Amino acid sequence: MKKKITIKEIAKILMVSVSTVSKAMNDSPEISEKTKKKVKELAKFYGYVPNHIAVSLKNQSTFNIGVIIPDIQNSFLAEVLKNIEVHAKKNGYRIITFFTGEKLKEERESLNILSNGMVEGIIVCPCEETFVEKEFNHFKNIAETTPLVTFDRIHKELNFNSVSVDDDQSILKACAHFQSTQAKNILFVSSIGWLSVGKTRRRTFNTFIEGEASLNGETIEEHNLEELRKKIEDRITDTSLPKIDAILGADIESTLISNASIAKNNIPLIDRISLIGYVDKNHNELQYPRVSYINQFPEKVGEKAVELLIKNLKEEQKIIQQEVIKTEIVVKDTSK
Amino acid sequence: MKKKITIKEIAKILMVSVSTVSKAMNDSPEISEKTKKKVKELAKFYGYVPNHIAVSLKNQSTFNIGVIIPDIQNSFLAEVLKNIEVHAKKNGYRIITFFTGEKLKEERESLNILSNGMVEGIIVCPCEETFVEKEFNHFKNIAETTPLVTFDRIHKELNFNSVSVDDDQSILKACAHFQSTQAKNILFVSSIGWLSVGKTRRRTFNTFIEGEASLNGETIEEHNLEELRKKIEDRITDTSLPKIDAILGADIESTLISNASIAKNNIPLIDRISLIGYVDKNHNELQYPRVSYINQFPEKVGEKAVELLIKNLKEEQKIIQQEVIKTEIVVKDTSK
DNA sequence: CTGAAAGCGCTAACAC
């Protein structure tokens, strides 16, 4: 493997000093056009590119933003990530992405590694284990020295800059939508009952239903997807029980399974069960029927997160801002 | 924002030299247990973490692997990426991911940035524009100084370490599968005719069909997905034309649209059109009907890519190895 | 217009 050429070697070949080469490469007005040309030509010839690590160390700035994500397979997070990258780049920053697999240990490690010189600031979606363990100290420690923005998942102890989605509002809007279409029996399905966000969504659903005399609610929560499918199919095909008018999916998986169950059991149109849930937008557009869904605007989440972080990088004093993105129900084929 | 503490400051507080602190932190046997304890305690107290940039510069090694991906929304690439990350971590490496958006300029820039000190080696899926422009010099230049592994997309000029998928075989296996189920008229649908991989797939399909007297082939290629949907629906519902027995989807989008079109037009079972194509595995499992698909083993691609790269990092001399992953047809609901 | 020298934070050979 060929060795990479350094400024020093270029200087030697040209019989000038390293500082001259450095200045020439950076187009300093101190250097004559002639020398600049000479230096640049040789640099190009040898394929010189400044060593990024050395520049970072010297300048104490990397133009890197760290991003920590629980899971890349989560299409919402993937879309946020994409948008973080786009907006970071637009502002002259690169991103360094770590995945935690929802593990607290990985999250801690990622924060530690990133926060020491690698990046100027960090955008992080806290992992599930963090919420289970109610352990937020690693964030607090890091936030003392490194600008931090959390997104998507919130907790009162996570009082940093954050961008989240109005989750309660999503559920309430979906319920209200069902109500306006005369649904009576609403089934809440979830494969994420163990996740804090899953718990909140269920609680919000239940609270709403209890407050509405005209509505009746049922819940199916099951982590195992095959089991979940079975339970949903059993329920919606069981004619001995009151008919389900609408299903609210608490996550992508349960929404898809509900959609599949309705399709598979070929339920006649007259008995159509409405369905609203969470989906991968791109995918949803291409399937039939397209599910009516809760749009969480991942583009906005990504953009805002970058915006908040960069604002914090520039300001000297630290400002705390908590953005909440409003969601909307997008009516497609599975509801009126 | 609080300043991060350095080794120097710890040394001053403890009235020892920086090297003592450094050695103590790195558990050098030269240092007494007592001093180690003293140093470590203070380090912990002040939340000291070594500056990664400085360590990298000093050691001339970063334990970073660069990954360059055209598009994170592509579920195949996302899954490969996830597996690259997992296997990199397993070997003690972090990954730094850049997205090119299929743009040659971005690809060039990403390679340049990564190759100078940031990473030890690079895993890259070359972007489409690279193939359109037939411009491979940026890879060749980088490969002279930085270990490189390309994956997924290949070209005879890209003669580096690579992991690719046996694309021809995928198409041939699908055709053979249709043939074995007595299909006569096969429709090839594609939304990626403009992409090199799309061209190859179509060519392979056509060549096979022409060689088989018992088979008849048709092709619908259309970049605009709404148009594509219309064309597919028109074709499969047009009873004045010979009936389509099977559809081969050349990419995820056209496969999904075909599936949706069949479902939407409620084609009776007796006229069932078989469908094989490319899918997002996770998603496919949850929908109904689940599409019979070509498994490209993204896990293997990611794992092999890391393996090849690390092999190259360790060996002094450079070895070139071109891995080809065999695919398989996974029969689900849309074919016999 | 060019060069010498200091220093970013850390490690490690070498001295004591």
Add this chain to the structure above:
DNA sequence: GTGTTAGCGCTTTCAG
């Protein structure tokens, strides 16, 4: 067992 020192590749002040 601990300290001194040089140096990784680069930028930048200051001197000439």
